[in-house]
Amino acid sequence: MQITSIDDLQRAKGAGLAQLYPDKPKILVGMATCGLAAGAQRVYDLLQKKVQQAPWDGVVEKTGCIGFCYKEPLVDIIIPGKPRITYQEMTPEVAESLWEELAAGRIPEARVMARLDVDDMILNGGPRRLFKGKLTGFLAKAPRYEDLDFFKLQRHIAMRNCGFIDPDNLLHYVARGGYFALYTALTAMTPEEVIEAVTTAGLRGRGGGGFPTGVKWASCRKAQGRPKYVLCNADEGDPGAYMDRSLIEGDPHSILEGLLIGAYAIGSSEGYIYVRAEYPLAVKTLQRAILAAREAGLLGQNILGTGFSFDLKLNLGGGAFVCGESTALMASIEGKPGEPRAKYVHTADKGLWNRPSNLNNVETWANVPVIIAKGADWYRDIGTEGSKGTKIFSLVGQVKNVGLVEVPMGVTIKDLVMRVGGGVPENREFKAIQIGGPSGGCIPKQHWDLPIDFDSLREAGAIMGSGGLIVMDNSTCMVDVAKFFLDFLIDESCGKCIPCRLGLKRMRELLEEFSTGKGSLADLDELESLSEAVKDGSLCALGGSAPNPVLTTLRYFRDEYEAHILDHKCPAAVCKELITYTINQELCNGCTACAQECPQGAITGSKKKPHTLNTSQCIKCGACFEVCKFEAVTVA
Amino acid sequence: MITFNINGKKVQGQEGWTILEVARWHGIDIPTLCHHEALEPYGACRLCVVEVDEGKRSRVVISCMYPIRSGIKVQTDAPRVANVRRWIVQLLLDESPGAPQIQELAKTFGVTPSRFKKTEVDFACHLCGLCVRTCQEVVGAQALTFGNRxxxxxxxxxxxQRSTDCIRCGTCLYVCPTGAMEQLFPQVSAP
Structure with a gap:
């Protein structure tokens, strides 16, 4: 379908709405990477087979991830005049009975997670109520989305379409208000007004830096030189973070539309999306979206009949974390080794091929159409004084509800961990969060009332980063955490500058000494001064922020470092050199489970008699500790 | 002409010059390792760091690449700068305790080998890239490159692969500050 005018756009919207909410039942399967990893493909294939085999007037479609990754695979049923119902932890077997119920005209009742009464549709004239009248039976009792703790504090703006549309269906995107913001920008606003709106909205870069997006655009618009480039950074690489992947897999056109609006504002007709090759589904989804937009005329010459032209290329990353750094990313697109360079001349003036370039992250771009469509004031109302809008976090680690959450800026760490995340697993205690990826920092429980926004986090020594949020409980050793992130960064350092290449290695060597009970308090000061040297002396942000995990753990958990060095103890019982396993003779009932599990044969004893552990043979693997049901194996 | 300030002294330089160029013009010493007048600045060794007060904020930058701006205040030996340099020299010295040029730097900065120093290192390459860059920018041959990360x-x-582009001019041998190139050179050119 060609979309070359506002009339076309309206027609596409109508056609899309008829597909989103058809007059027959529809089954939706969450098929982003998180769903697929949990087995969604088998569920989808089975449902497709069923629909093709039997005469049934309904459709089965795929959609992206709505964020409940811990409940995947998710299946939704949309029946005209009924709330949308989400079913959790689907298997092919359950899906089969689900389909049979549905085909028999009943609404399945097993594995209901929640019901959705109102589809927000924030960009399409407001909420759409999915049914009239009163609900009865199990539907009335099913929890609403907004009743779920995981969902209550959330507000989906960047994720507005994820889990609602088929990402490969352009009409679905248009049906929910997509590309109308582009039309508004192109026909009713000057480029300067677009920049003004983004500036007034207070949008700040979601890739980690938090630089005001409008200011960045304005300096690129002002820059001399042509052509100008707009770039999208989709080289997401922080361990445990997958916000951008999910956005791309769930709603690729929101990023395309953001780029188009940005290109118009800056005065660019060419753009690149740099996406990591390790995201095969995201790459395919983007390829299909670009093709669809091009076929429809939304990329190319004379877009929507306005005379504005823009096209996009997709560039696959070669597997280097550092290519998420702006200048390394640009070098990589140019075909050079992915190494950063000094940014004393800004990329807004001399970026890709030494031309003015504007790089923003996936999530930033996805926010842009909303600002244009709803207005800067609407957007400004969300968030805190200095950080507007929402932020997506991948909530992972020692927390019950693992998934993708989009919350207004300013939500406290406590609310995010305890309410949205449901707290840490039983019998454990919340200890800290690690936020901002390897360049971020650890923030301890005593600061859990800290609002999560760009400035508060920076003050606390961490950074917002791209949105990885790892929850840690008391089974985590902070020296070990610092080691983990340093190992990652040592692997990923490009090696160009000495502070990062050799400095990180030395920091790691010092940490290794601490975790084996060596070193002295003076070495802690050495580690701190080396951290400062690496921070000040490194070429790019990778090295410049690499000491953060060390510096924040030193700041908040210095006693834990001291316990390693002075007492030769690891309080969390993680560092192998410093712990000993023993069997409590009073608690052991001689079940022999530990003796059978021990790979060293270090545990001896006769049945129904207390066992003993020979520490000289013990390799501290912890197998006995894990297997003992009577808490007789202790570690200290 | 752009007027600014180094270590409290008023200095001038031309538009497009770097802090390092102006400092050297005025006889102010800033140590370097990967810098060479004949080559584009590369910014790898970080020895030439200085602290720059830009008015709004103060930060540590490398003088070999930072283009001078009117009114900036440059400190070539501020505490943060000294800390970066001390650590770079320490790390280099521990990597190759035997390299004469590094020993000289260590003497200047009063740095002695630490317990982490490597023993029996006879290949003291610090990846300053002078060889790669000179081959590319001056000789125009591109027989050398960086590998891995x-x-x-x-x-x-x-x-x-042994390079057919190598003309065996020996410029890389000449610019190599540590002598490491002498070991690599026989394997560079194709027979």
């Missing part, structure tokens, strides 16, 4: 980063010939 991080701690495994190396100077190599493209694809680790």
């Amino acid at each position: 991080g701690l495994r980063k190396e100077i190599a010939t493209p694809y680790h």
